[in-house]
Amino acid sequence: MPGTVGRVPTPAVPVPGARTAHHTATPILGGPWGDTVLGPPESWDPAVRAVVDVVLTSPVPMALAYGEKLLLLYNDGYAELIGGRHPEALGRPAPEVFADVWGLPGVGDVIERTYRSGESFLENETLLPFDRRYEHGAEQAVFTRGYSPVRDSTGEVVGVLTVAAQTTQVTNHLLSLSEFAAALAGTLTLDDVARATLRYAIESFDADRVSFAVDDGTGFRTVRRVRGELLDEADERLPPLWRRVAGDSTAPLLVAARTGVPVFTPDGQPLREHAVDRHDQKVRALATVPLRSLVVRGGFAVGYETAHHWSTAEQALLSALAELIGQAAERARRFETQHGTAQLLQRSMLPEHLPDLPRLRIAARYAPGVDGNAAGGDFYDAFLLPSGRLGVVLGDVAGHDVQAAARMGQVRAALRALALADPRPDVVLAGLDRLVASLGAEADTQELFVTVVLGVVDADDLSVTLASAGHPAPLIRRCTDEGDSTAEYVDLPPGPPLGLGGRFATTTVRFVPGDTLLLFSDGVVERRRQSLSAGLARLTEAVAEAGNGDPRALCAVASGAVDDATEDDVAVLAVEYALRPSRSVSMEVPAEPTAPSRVRHWMTAQLTEWLVPEQVIGAAVLCTSELTTNALLHAGTAARVEIDLSAERLLVSVSDSGTRGTVTRARTDTLSSRGRGLGLIEQLSDAWGTDPTVRGSTVWFEILLPPG
16 A cells, blocks of 8 residues: 555565455455445445456556545455554544554555545555564665546546556566676676576576576587585685587577577476476476677576566566677677687786796786786796706796787897807897897887896706896795794895897806705785885795795785785796605696596506505595696696605696696686685695686696605
8 A cells, every 4th residue: 555665675565463464355346335435335336336446356466445435455465565463454434543653755645645646656666664564674675556546337536446467576677687687797707608697597586497508619618507506615716617509509599599589488398308407307497598799699597497478577687698698799799809819819928837847836927907807918938058058047028918928028038049159148148139129120110128038057067057137136035954944035136128139247146956946927015015025034934934835826925925816917936946856747638528537547557556655645646636637627628747755845836838827827816626626725735826828727636655
């Protein structure tokens, strides 16, 4: 009935003491109407009696306010709305029943105006002011109410009919639509769009099954969620598990995606011929809506396991969703195209593999800055020289575009060529200086800014010789006789950046078994809100506190040593002079269901041959199986498992080469194989981490070996 203000939480639900519709008719028709202006029911005006019959049989909340006193007659739906005022409200004047709110704007005045003027009135989406049935903090119910004059057989207005239609669900959909639009605005890839769409649809529509599809060249790929599916935080951030479907499939969702025509099935077996499991078989009501996009073909579907009438409001909402999702999918497709091009260019600029040496262990880590959508100018390299010594280099070409990456490739290739001819670091940098000056003159620019640090490691001579062209000095981690560790920067003259015609000096320092050399780019230590000296100090502290000098672990430690995000590229290269030679072996893992089992057998046999303790074998095999499964499922490509065994520890890494999803995964610090991977790795290993690279992602773990 009346009102526009007040608090009323959600949908009308049965109230203790409330009556069903067929019970409400008895007190109304059997009431003491003879004492009122209506008189006995058998004498009611036929037109009025017809209105009363409609009220009593309607499932929608309705009330008739009759006569000058506006006596109330209503049905069960309305009885639920007014709660404790029923049943005493029957036959009583509305101004008395609602005396506490009758004077509020939009309450009594609306009914009285309709009665006096004989004109209908529609009140859109307001809250009932008189319901006290719900606990504090519950969701408020929203209603649209219509007020119509009721006329008798002579055409005279004798009352007002109020019809209340609850629109809470539609209103909530519209409110959450803005939140969904904000979530889509933050998506970069189609994986992100799929995750946001599935999460919104399953929650907002309270659906039993939702799915999403996009074109994939010759066909489509689809992903779905079902009610009750448990996904932890790591699962939400990992790429969805897509299923590829032929382009000519007659599945309802793909038909809608191809034709651009939405289909709303209220009841039936819409997925009977295309069901992949019992969840699909149980769907009875299904809405399939195509994306509204000129660039990406696709669609999404919402399904229920019970019959469901797709109202006009729901269809309009689904159409609005298709517009938002289509725009997000277009942006994501453009991003993925540009990102793939940048990654392909970056891959051609960095070394395919680092040298595999028995005493010098080498690892590198590269994370592009900005949003991962541009090729960066940071580079690293490690290569064997004709003398048997090891050359290591890390540099930075200013910029985050294709031109910077191309110049980086020229500098890296020239540096290796110069070093192979004459490995002295100062001589190599002098040659590079002339090259960069030439490139700058050719491009007619004074903004070509290149910094490099170059080192030559001589394991036999227990030394490393370094030279720098405007680059941060490397860091060396050393172990003391007492088993502690320290870290210090090499006292290295910085020299001018390349291309300025400067002179370069070399420094030779001790490098013995147990030491680790760390080269890094300025993106590791520079932050907007803190000084460079603070970043350098934090890096020194983190490296010194690291549990051991393993190069892969130190790369991870260095990359996260300084708090706050950086917009610059991050490149790290570490070389450990191992106390004893290590043994290494690797296996290429095809993207097929039996692969994890094959990895387990291969790894068990290899570690048993190396006489690794049985308890370490069990933990390592279990962790590797989890990581392999994770890589195959979420990257969708073949994987590579590498084992490195030293006297102190067992290091295992699992790498994928997938580009799909690596942008999101690059910022993910947790793992999951359906929710248990992270806890398993943390429990069974002594250290673990993720290495985002331009070739995909590498996940590694380390287990320390017992003494002896």
